[in-house]
Amino acid sequence: MNREGELKAGELCDIELFYSPSFDDRTSKSNGNRTSNENHFLRVVFQIVNGKPITLELNGTTLAPLKGLLAVRKPQYTLPPVPIGSLLPAYYPIEIQNVGTGKITYKVDTEALNRYADEKIKSTSKLLDIKEAKKTLNANEKSYLYCLFKPLEAKKYEFNLPIVVSDFIDVIHTLNITLQGQGYNTRPPKDEQTIKEEIPMQRSFVSSLGSSVFFSIEELDFGEVESQKPQYRLIILYNASKTRKLRYDVFTYGLEW
Numbered sequence: 001m002n003r004e005g006e007l008k009a010g011e012l013c014d015i016e017l018f019y020s021p022s023f024d025d026r027t028s029k030s031n032g033n034r035t036s037n038e039n040h041f042l043r044v045v046f047q048i049v050n051g052k053p054i055t056l057e058l059n060g061t062t063l064a065p066l067k068g069l070l071a072v073r074k075p076q077y078t079l080p081p082v083p084i085g086s087l088l089p090a091y092y093p094i095e096i097q098n099v100g101t102g103k104i105t106y107k108v109d110t111e112a113l114n115r116y117a118d119e120k121i122k123s124t125s126k127l128l129d130i131k132e133a134k135k136t137l138n139a140n141e142k143s144y145l146y147c148l149f150k151p152l153e154a155k156k157y158e159f160n161l162p163i164v165v166s167d168f169i170d171v172i173h174t175l176n177i178t179l180q181g182q183g184y185n186t187r188p189p190k191d192e193q194t195i196k197e198e199i200p201m202q203r204s205f206v207s208s209l210g211s212s213v214f215f216s217i218e219e220l221d222f223g224e225v226e227s228q229k230p231q232y233r234l235i236i237l238y239n240a241s242k243t244r245k246l247r248y249d250v251f252t253y254g255l256e257w
Helices: 110-116 192-198
Strands: 038-046 054-062 070-072 076-078 090-098 104-108 128-131 134-137 142-149 156-166 171-184 213-215 237-239
Touching: 070 171, 090 134, 110 128, 110 156, 128 156, 134 142, 142 171
Parallel strands: 076 171
Antiparallel strands: 038 054, 070 090, 090 142, 104 134, 104 156, 128 142, 156 171, 213 237
């Protein structure tokens, strides 16, 4: 890897960072095996000649053998605004993944959501409901939390969503996701900054010559699929253009053996 170079105005360059962690020498006293995960932190500084230096803070986790770990892309999400009186809630998926090598079971603490109920407004509908609130994930398996947001008042809401993760023995760890949403009578203006943060940056969108339409991910891997057991993945199609409408058609192709 070149540790220095020169870029012309508007030129792009890929910088490869190799992460090769290892466990420390501490092992379990009972069987000699490493039984816990370890977190690593590294700060990288790019010195710019006649310019301002750039600092990258890298975080990584080394997983113990046969240990599972539930991961999300980020700890905070913004739900789409919903009009008051809507018959249908906003439907928002959150991708989660077991990045470890052992099987885990996650469970969303839906009881914690009851505290957000407004006692002044007597209603049987929930402000926030979660589908797929409990599921078992194999190693490297992905799933989605489907958030159903149906506000009762024209105001901003914030929810703390605890997720308890366990293996076949005990609880491993707990994740906390913060969800923000808004109910409205008159549609609020779009938060361009929030929308920009939600859209992933891809090569087709980096250059002004590229397309403004792209998928949320560029590669899709179904892994090993057993016979007669279909697997499902969720892909989001973005139209980043502010002036042109998007029209699309999905072509399906059958596989023959």
